[in-house]
Structure formats: C-alpha cells, structure tokens
Amino acid sequence: MPECVSKYGGLIWSLAKRRLRSQQDAEDAVQEIFIDIWRSAGRFDPLVADEVTFVAMIARRRLIDRMRRQKNQSNTCSLHELSVVEAVSVQRFSEGVVALELWDEARVAAEHLQELHPEEQRVLRLSVYDGLSHAAIAEQTLLPLGTVKSHIRRGLHSLRQKLSRRSSVATRDSSIRSNAKTGAS
Amino acid sequence: MSVHNNLLTNSDQSRLEDLLCDNTLAQLSSEEQNELNVLLGRATTDGEAEMASWELAAAAFELAFEASSLPAGRDHAAKAMQKSLPEGLASRIVADSASYRADHRLDHSKAYGQSKRTPSDSRLASVVGWCMAAGLLLALVWQSGSLSPPGVPVSAEAKVTVLRQELLKADAQALQIPWTAGKDAAIAFALENMNEGSAADTLGDIVWSQRQQKGFMRICGLAVNDPQREQYQLWIFDEQRDEKYPVDGGVFNVAIASGEVVIPITPQLGVGRPTLFAITVEKPGGVVVSSRERLPLLAAVPKS
Known part of the structure; x- marks a missing residue:
C-alpha cells in the first residue's frame, strides 16, 4: 500500500485538485480512487495499458462521476481554473516523465499531439484535461460546436487506434516469446 | 479494438x-x-x-x-x-485498505482487452493487486518503519520514556495495564528468574490513550529475537470490531537480553474500545491474521 500510495498519490492528487472545487472534495475523491484501484486491479492487463494509464483511467472515471454529482447538486460548472493552453512540448514532456519511467503510452499521446494542429491540441486539452463540455469549449474557442466535436473525436479515435496497434504488437510479441520458450524447453 | x-x-x-x-x-x-x-x-x-x-x-x-x-x-x-498527499490522507487510504481485508478477493473474471499476459507479468498485479490481497501486511511493513528500530534500553532512549510519562500526564483517562505472561518460550526465561507474584511489576505495562489513539509498551524480560527469523507483533482487540480481526499495532524487535524497552504504539487504524492488548511471535514483517500460537504477553483491559 505505501508503495502504491507513494507511487501514484501525487499524480492522483494532482488530477483531483485540478478538477474538484474544494480540498475536502479532492481528498474524498482520492480515497475513492484508491479503493477503486484495489477493486479493479484484477482487470489490469499490462499488454493493453501501462500501469499509470490504467490508474489515470480509474481516476478519471471517479472524478467525472464526482463532478456529475456536484453539478446535479448545485447546477453550476466546475470552478477550477483552466490550464494554461500551450502546445505540448515533447522535450518538456520527456523531462516530466523520466522519473516516472512508466509513461510510455502518455509519450505516444504527447507525440501524437505534436502531429495535430494547435487548434486541435487546444480543443483536446480543454476537453480531456480541463473537463469542459463541448459547448463550453465552443464558447471559449469561438469554434463551431461541430468542429469542436470533430476535433475531439478524431484526436481520441486516432490515439486509440495507435495504442490498440501497440497492444496488438505487444500481445503478438509476447505470444512469439512464449512459443519460443515452449519450443526451447 | x-x-x-x-x-x-x-x-x-x-x-x-x-x-x-x-x-x-x-x-x-x-x-x-x-x-x-x-x-x-x-x-x-x-x-x-x-x-x-x-x-x-x-x-x-x-x-x-x-x-x-x-x-x-x-x-x-x-x-x-x-x-506528498495532504496530511493524514495517506493514512486514511491505508485504513481503507484494511477495511477491505474481509472482502479483498481480486476480480480476475475479465481483463480489459484480449491479451493473454500471465499474472506474473503484471506490474500492477505485483504492486496494486498484492497490496489489495495483503493490505494489512503492507500497513504493517509501513508501520514497522516507525517501530522497526529494535526496542532500546530506557537509558539510551530516555526520550521515549519521557513521552510515555507526558502521555500519562496529558490524559488522565489513559489506560495503564500490566502485562501478563503467556505460555511461550519468549517469556519463560524471565518468568523463571523472577519472584512469584512479582511478574506484574517486572514484565512492564502498556499505556494507551484512547483520546490520542497512541500509547507505549514498556516491556521487561521478553527474549531477544532474530529479526531474520521472527518478530514480535502487537495486536489491539477492539470491542467494536470482529474479534477475528484485531487492530495491528505493528511489529517490533527486542535487541537486549535484559533491562527494559519502551516502544511507541501508533496504529494505522482507529481503535474504538480496546479490550485486550496481545503480543504474538510471527514471521518477519508480521502477518495479516495471526494464528495466535505464540502469545508471550497479554494485557487485558479491566471491564469498567
């Protein structure tokens, strides 16, 4: 447990603080997220996702659920500050992930973002990172709603395909290694 | 996909x-x-x-x-x-895991995706899954960070004794209960060398502040243990919990053959109403559930 908390506590805390309004909400959310991580651990498959991506996925789920509940309670939008929108720098990204070692998929995502137009990057960031609705992004960026949806869907779809191909290759390589091992023995 | x-x-x-x-x-x-x-x-x-x-x-x-x-x-x-996480949050997460003990079976029914990776390849299984399956043990290992230094002679660690005294002064309701010897080789030698009837004074006592949720063990005569082979583990039985799952008080070592050791107790879980403090002998690192085969010292809380 301490290893897990030490390894991912900072990341999860950072994700929670960015999305939730109060310190108490964020603390409660982090507790919920860790419980969900224990519950879901048996479903983790390292050939499908990095450990940290899996953890971040669970964190996103719980945070989105909590934000939904808050919205239902107060009918107001999240009050967090929008992140500074800037192009993703692979150099900057690399510096950030070296110490964490496991962010291979996030590196693929960063490289993928580099291939996108800055406008698409910005829309994706406002959606995925800041959690804004499509309509709010359209308002913020002055882009047509259809364009916003299209940028988001295309960006996520293409990354998903890249990641799926990686996991397929990893699965095949694993199978080859396994067969080779069997053959050798 | x-x-x-x-x-x-x-x-x-x-x-x-x-x-x-x-x-x-x-x-x-x-x-x-x-x-x-x-x-x-x-x-x-x-x-x-x-x-x-x-x-x-x-x-x-x-x-x-x-x-x-x-x-x-x-x-x-x-x-x-x-x-770091906000103060207290990490320990609350550890406490959550402990409450998970009774229902910590991993759901292996389905993994995302279609790959056939073996469990031994899974880093998450080794980190998260293992934590889940043995949450309390991890909590123990963590806590042993504060308890693992071998119990040291009072003379060399007067500070702990002072803290114990301060706790007794600060909380007039704090429990102070003498140890009772169990039937175990780890305490047998001390028993053989003390006068009949003086064991209560000689074995030491436990001090526990319910309000502050902390305490101290003062122990005399417990055999020196080899940490590579076995360690002592404290358990706190709580009236508000299942008797099968007492709160763990951490693992500790005794490094001197004679004299008195004082060891702080700071359990990671809340204790509702303690009924019994017990020291068992376990494998290095402690156990999640003790077989209670070796119980050298006990301190029952008198019923009020």
Missing part, C-alpha cells in the same frame, strides 16, 4: 464510436446514453473493452498534458510529481 460487427451498418458503427467517445468525456445526454446502450446491445464485441479503450486513450492524453505542465527540468518535474 474497433467495433466490427455485421449486425451494425457502417453508419451505426460510426455513430457508436462517436457515442463511445462522448461517453468517455461524460458528454452524453440521457437519450444518447440510451442510444449507446442499444447499439452496444446489438454489437457482438465486448462493450466494456470498447469503452475502456476510449477511456485509456483519454487517460493517456491527460497524462501527456499533465506531464507537459510540470516544471521545466527533470529534477523539478520529478519533485512536483512526488509532492
């Missing part, structure tokens, strides 16, 4: 992917949610895996944005990511 399904037209498939994407971002209306459920119902692929693949892509993007938002420079970036 794309949806390929002869029950869906190309248009349906395209719509399904749009809905899955919007679902990942919590952008579906209730009508769209129903539409998604209908399309997934018609699809023969694994809907949960489909959804997970979109969620993983979103998570990867989020991590990329998160990492790119870190301070410039590797050291600064690493430091920013290692920022």
